[in-house]
Each structure stands twice: as C-alpha cells, then as structure tokens.
Amino acid sequence: MYLTLDIGGTFIKHALMDAAGSIIEKGKIPTPKTDAINHVLMGKNNPATKKQLEELKQILFSIIDNQELTNIKGIAVSCPGTIDVESGVIYNGGSFPFLHGINLVKILEDRYGKDVYVENDGKCAALAELWLGSVKDVKDSVILVLGTGVGGGIILNRKLHRGVNFSAGEVSYVMSEIDPITKEVQFVGLECSAVEMVKKISQIKQLEDSTNGKAVFEYINQQDKEAMKVFDDYCIQIASLVLNMHYILDPELIAIGGGISVQPILVERIQWAINEITKKNPLHVTKPKVVACHFQNDANLYGALYHFFTSKEK
Incomplete structure (x- = not known):
C-alpha cells in the first residue's frame, strides 16, 4: 500500500492506494485557515505563520500516525507551490505561503523512515491524466486545471515538463494584458478563475x-441570460488561453480539469468560443482539440502516486 496526501485549500485529502492506482480507502480533514496577506507583510518568521505551519504539520502527522505503517511502502504528497522535486523544498507555497523554504520531504522521512516524494498540485493533476486519464495515449498534451487560478502541466513526449525553475505550466502568471505606461498587468490566473466566475x-x-x-x-x-453572459465571457478567456498554448506548444490534446470540468457544457462552450475567436480573426489557422479531464476531485491523489513511482525509478 501507498499513502497519498493532497494538501488543498479547503481539505487535506488522504488515501490508501495500491500500485495499480486503486483507492482502497480515503478520507479528508479541513485545512487550517491561512492568512497569506499577513504572511507577506509580516514575514515568514512571525508567530502567526509559525503557528499555521505547526497546525498543518500536526494534521499531516495525525493522518499518517493513524495508518498501519508496516503495510505502507511510501508516502506521496500533492502540495501547492513551486516544488523542487529533487530536494523536496517548497517555494512560494501558493495558498500556503508559510511553506516557503520548508523541506516537507525531510520532515516526513525523518519522522517515519519511509520514502516520501512531493509534487506541485497542478502537476499532479497533469500526471494523473498522463497515467490513467484523458491523455494516457497521447505524446504531447497540455492540462489546464481551472480553480482559484489556473494550474496544470505540460506533457512533452509523455513526460512532465518542469522547466529549469520547476515552474513550467504555471499559466496563472501569464500576462493577458499590460498597460505600457503604468506597467500594470492583467494575469490569466484572475481572468480565468473559475472561483471568480462562480462568484x-x-x-x-x-x-x-x-x-x-x-x-x-x-x-x-437552463440558459439563463444573465448567467450565460458571464459564463460565455469566461469561456472566451479560456479559449484565448487554449489558443495561445496551442500556438506555443502545438500539442495533440488540451485537457480541461478542475471541479467545473464535470459539467459537459464547459468544454462545449470553450469549443464555441474558440470558433468565435477564429471566425473574427482569420489569421488563426490552428484547431486545438479540447477534452475534459478524466479525473476531478481525486486527480491529485493519483498524480502524486504516479510521481512517486516515476521518481523511484530514477
């Protein structure tokens, strides 16, 4: 058995899984509330952020301590932030800025004596699709995970592309617009936020x-006019991102994930939006193929385990 952990903004999910990717049992615990603004303003050494780190560690320990450790071959973790997969150090931390500079691999390996591997949550979602999901038979693909921002991963020649700073695929930071005078920018992460669209x-x-x-x-x-106006505007933004990614990487497939991807109308309207953009802009010649991801809520658990296996092979 392998223990997989998905550290998310709302819940910390955990599952016992076998080598074939079957979930034997799973559960979840509410994630401690974080205060990213105070962390940035006051610095990572202030007492509040130290407390948040300790709370998170204690939850992880309680989950692991509750397992029959003799039956567990290793621990696979999905976590926000830029992850140095070679060392296990987390940078920036995403929704958990207090994790910046923390070596989660060392913390868990020292306590439990098990092999531990940690990977970014968006990249875990991409790895899940590569292993057993919508792009398992595809050589080159892009996975876009729509949530608070836009996460995901780039698959080239059936391997996850991380980049020299482990930040490849962090499309939330792509600039969609810039004021040449003020230098203020609009970011894809906000423009394409599913959470903001729902709000x-x-x-x-x-x-x-x-x-x-x-x-x-x-x-x-129900095709409510007010709701459809916001939703269609949102799908136009996603379609623009899809087209940009397609011109840069020219993948065989672009898979859309995140909680809202379970809704068939999402991919339908993204494809509609792509057609609308290309009709109004005849210079467009590419025709990206867009599909929904296979995994939704458990994607990061599967991806973390696949990362564990592929890392062990090196």
Missing part, C-alpha cells in the same frame, strides 16, 4: 452562498 454569477442571481458552483451551473444549464 460573479452568484452575486447577479443573489445566491446566499457565493461559492455554490452547483447552483450556478443550474442557471447556466
């Missing part, structure tokens, strides 16, 4: 819960 529609429809994606997509699937 906008929630506010328009006066929903009590601004994070209720299920209720928002009920309006979208």
Whole structure:
C-alpha cells in the first residue's frame, strides 16, 4: 500500500492506494485557515505563520500516525507551490505561503523512515491524466486545471515538463494584458478563475452562498441570460488561453480539469468560443482539440502516486 496526501485549500485529502492506482480507502480533514496577506507583510518568521505551519504539520502527522505503517511502502504528497522535486523544498507555497523554504520531504522521512516524494498540485493533476486519464495515449498534451487560478502541466513526449525553475505550466502568471505606461498587468490566473466566475454569477442571481458552483451551473444549464453572459465571457478567456498554448506548444490534446470540468457544457462552450475567436480573426489557422479531464476531485491523489513511482525509478 501507498499513502497519498493532497494538501488543498479547503481539505487535506488522504488515501490508501495500491500500485495499480486503486483507492482502497480515503478520507479528508479541513485545512487550517491561512492568512497569506499577513504572511507577506509580516514575514515568514512571525508567530502567526509559525503557528499555521505547526497546525498543518500536526494534521499531516495525525493522518499518517493513524495508518498501519508496516503495510505502507511510501508516502506521496500533492502540495501547492513551486516544488523542487529533487530536494523536496517548497517555494512560494501558493495558498500556503508559510511553506516557503520548508523541506516537507525531510520532515516526513525523518519522522517515519519511509520514502516520501512531493509534487506541485497542478502537476499532479497533469500526471494523473498522463497515467490513467484523458491523455494516457497521447505524446504531447497540455492540462489546464481551472480553480482559484489556473494550474496544470505540460506533457512533452509523455513526460512532465518542469522547466529549469520547476515552474513550467504555471499559466496563472501569464500576462493577458499590460498597460505600457503604468506597467500594470492583467494575469490569466484572475481572468480565468473559475472561483471568480462562480462568484460573479452568484452575486447577479443573489445566491446566499457565493461559492455554490452547483447552483450556478443550474442557471447556466437552463440558459439563463444573465448567467450565460458571464459564463460565455469566461469561456472566451479560456479559449484565448487554449489558443495561445496551442500556438506555443502545438500539442495533440488540451485537457480541461478542475471541479467545473464535470459539467459537459464547459468544454462545449470553450469549443464555441474558440470558433468565435477564429471566425473574427482569420489569421488563426490552428484547431486545438479540447477534452475534459478524466479525473476531478481525486486527480491529485493519483498524480502524486504516479510521481512517486516515476521518481523511484530514477
């Protein structure tokens, strides 16, 4: 058995999995709330961020301590941030800035004496699709995970491309627009945020819960005019990103993941948006093939395990 951990903004998920990728059992624990703004303003050594790190470590320890460790061959972790997969050090930390500079591999290996491998969450989602998902039979592909921002990964010749600084595929930081005078920019991570799209529609429809994606997509699937206006604008932004990625990398497939990818209308409207853009801009000659990812909520668990296996082989 292998223990897989997915450190997310809402939950820390865990699963016992076998070598074939079957989940034997799984669970989840709420993630401690973080305060990224105070971390940046006050520095990583302030007591609040030290407390957050300790809280996160204790949750991870409680999950692992509750396992029958003699039956576990190793621990695979999916985590936000830029991950140096060679050393196990986390940089920036994404939603968990207090993890910056922390060597999670060493912390867990020293405590449990097991092999531990850590990979970025977006790249884990891409690895899950490469191993057992929508791009398993494809040589070159791009996986875009739509959530708070846009994560994912680039697959070249059936291998994850990380880049010299381990940041390849971090498309949230791609600039969609820049003011040449002020130098202020618009980032893809905000323009293509599924969370922000859901919030906008929630506010328009006066929903009590601004994070209720299920209720928002009920309006979208009913072709509500107000909801569709926001959703179509959103799909235009995604289509623009898809076209840009396609011109840069020319992959066989671009797979769309994240919680909203379970909705068939998402890929349908992205394809519609691509057609609308190319009709209005005749210089476009590429025709990207867009599909939905196979994995949704458990993608990072599968990807973390696949990263474990491929790292052990080196």
